[in-house]
Amino acid sequence: MSRFNRFTQTPKIKVTRKTASGTQYVDWKDVENLRRMMSPNGKIYGRKRLSTSAREQKMIAQAVKRARFMGLLPYTSATL
Numbered sequence: 425m426s427r428f429n430r431f432t433q434t435p436k437i438k439v440t441r442k443t444a445s446g447t448q449y450v451d452w453k454d455v456e457n458l459r460r461m462m463s464p465n466g467k468i469y470g471r472k473r474l475s476t477s478a479r480e481q482k483m484i485a486q487a488v489k490r491a492r493f494m495g496l497l498p499y500t501s502a503t504l
Contacts, residue, residue, distance in 0.1 A: 437461065439480050450480070452487040455496045462488065465501040 440448040471481045491497040
C-alpha cells in the first residue's frame with residue numbers, strides 16, 4: 425500500500441430517511457445535507473464519491489432539482 429492516500433476519507437452522509445410505512449426518501453428541504461452532496465460550483469457529486477446506490481443517487485438528483493426550483497439552492501456557484 426502506498427504511503428500517500430489519493431482520496432481522503434470523508435464521513436458518510438446519511439442520505440435517505442424512512443417514513444412510517446418504511447419507504448425511503450430524500451428530503452429536498454434539508455438544504456445543509458444537500459449542499460454537502462454538491463461541489464463548490466453547484467454540481468452534484470457522483471455515486472462513487474457519495475457512496476450511494478443508483479436509486480439513492482436518483483433521489484438525490486431529484487431533491488436537488490426541487491430545492492433549486494424552490495429557490496433553496498442556487499443553480500450556479502455565484503451564491504454558493
